[in-house]
Amino acid sequence: MRIGSMKRPERVAVIGVGILGSSVGWNLTRHGVKMVFIDAGQPGEGVTNWSFSWVNASNKTVRKSYFDLNVASMAAYQELGSIIGPVSWWHPRGHLRWADDPAAETKLLKTAELLADWDYRVEVRTGAEVRRLLEPALAVPDEVPVVFYPDEAWVHGRHLVSRLVSLSVAGAEHRFGAAVRDIGTRTDGAVRTVVLSDGSRLDVDMVVNAAGPSASHVAGLVGRHLPMRWEPGAVTRIDCAQVPVHRPMHAPHIEIRPDGNASVVLHSREIDALIDTGEDPAELARLLHESARRVVPDLGNSRITQTRISNRPIPADGFPSVGAVPSVPGYYEAVTHSGITLGPVIGRLLAAEILSGTSDEMLADFRPERFIP
Ligand SMILES: Cc1cc2nc3c(=O)[nH]c(=O)nc-3n(C[C@H](O)[C@H](O)[C@H](O)COP(=O)(O)OP(=O)(O)OC[C@H]3O[C@@H](n4cnc5c(N)ncnc54)[C@H](O)[C@@H]3O)c2cc1C
Structure with missing residues (x-):
């Protein structure tokens, strides 16, 4: 046009x-x-x-044209890497998602089915397989279904x-x-x-x-x-001597991803909902850290370093x-x-x-x- x-x-x-x-x-x-x-x-x-920085189309099924635009950008990332060199900004190791209640789990698996119909690569694993093959440090129950999107990534913005x-x-x-x-x-x-x-x-x-x-x-x-x-979100960085996770994940109540060699980023939509109640950012960070430790116990030895609340540009x-x-x-x-x-x-x-x-x-x-x- x-x-x-x-x-x-x-x-x-x-x-x-x-x-x-x-x-x-x-x-x-x-x-x-x-x-x-x-x-x-x-x-x-x-x-x-100050983003969770997850490169994906699996969370974009609300409209097919929007999903297609996100898929096109995932391909554009591959092309960009080949032109400017991947170096420290590109981390294409997939993404994991699981739930802890039956309704959320059913929704997750239905979305995975829809995405497979749209030719988007998706694998459904068990918690035990994920621990054995992908993320040994996770406290995920053995039998719980975990959806793995191998083509997703995170970016150091x-x-x-x-x-x-x-x-x-x-x-x-x-x-x-x-x-x-x-x-x-x-x-x-x-x-x-x-x-x-x-x-x-x-x-x-x-x-x-x-x-x-x-x-x-x-x-x-x-x-x-x-x-x-107006849709603000709180992101917290924590320092750890060894980063115990290898890829972004949406665990129940908390999102976790690596942020380089000695740092992890935490975010949660549930915690974002507290921002407009005037909750202190230090308390939001503490709640994020507490949820993350339940999923990755090794994060117990980490230290909160920075927290920022930003409005999403929507x-x-x-x-x-x-x-x-x-x-x-x-x-x-x-x-x-x-x-x-x-x-x-x-x-x-x-x-x-x-x-x-x-x-x-x-x-x-x-x-x-x-x-x-
Ligand atoms: C909590 C949270 C989680 C998110 N998670 C994800 C995710 O997992 N995956 C994903 O894809 N997206 C995610 N997003 C969204 C994503 O981070 C943003 O869409 C993206 O970073 C926006 O980039 P931008 O360049 O538009 O904005 P910015 O990075 O904010 O850049 C805008 C720039 O404009 C400058 N500026 C503003 N006003 C002026 C002015 N008058 N003159 C000159 N300069 C000006 C600012 O200084 C700033 O540097 C998330 C966002 C939030 C808040």
Whole structure:
């Protein structure tokens, strides 16, 4: 579908350098586009660094087109690894999930069946097999069914962003530690300048709003209303001398994944539900640690080091908002939850849209225009 001009951009500003902004920017610099990477803080230190960071499509069965987009991004990760080298950011060792009550277990197995019908690789193991073959440190009952998704992964978001930004260095300008305060437009409404909090003004002919949870505010700078949800999540890092797990897992009441050689990340939707009650983050971290120790007793020797509460960048209907906004020529959005999974495919498709003026069919259900009143 044609949605804009085919005029090649002179200079594009990416506003926000998390997984989304770095992926779009890296794809554009590969095609020789002059880029300015702008971040109010430092690259990769927003939600991208405070995510459970599980790359998957198994949790995306709510709409087939959304599932397909996530599957495409899992393939895009393989391609990205072959281009930029996997190094420390890519951990493709699958994902485990099990339940501790009959209703949740039935739902889990039904989803696994549906995914198998959609040609998604899934294996159902017993707890005893998982301990013997995959995760010896788990306190999972012998007979409980455990669903294993071998093609899923986790990503070290901050490392990946650093790599993409450093590989974009030719032809790219970096403005870190300065927030975009204003976006100037021409009389015809087209984007012309961005003004930063350090007072500088940059001439650009396109901007990509990749400001994560602040995307609604940035959209407001061009007079656009992008409705977003309030859905905060708490993530805790714990240090341990030896990391006792090898892959991300959704155990009952707790999600656990490795985070490098000496750290583990914990998250739980049940604990997230306490955030709006005003519970102290230190108490949330303690509860996460307690749940994790029940599943992996070796985590008893670990120490809580950092906890952060972040809002998920979720457009109001729960789906990504990606592409041009025709009423503001030169303004594009790359705003989504599950951005760790979706970063590579959105980066590739949005860069192609900016360069060709044509949007990919895969993004048809996720266009920004659906939020225009
Ligand atoms: C608890 C939790 C668990 C999650 N788990 C998963 C998961 O398992 N799998 C998955 O795929 N996704 C998960 N997500 C979602 C995923 O982390 C996000 O979708 C993704 O990280 C968003 O990346 P981003 O680049 O859009 O945002 P960010 O990483 O937040 O980057 C946005 C950047 O914009 C900058 N910025 C903001 N305003 C301005 C401004 N005015 N000017 C300049 N810069 C600005 C910020 O400083 C920031 O660096 C989770 C999220 C949370 C909160």
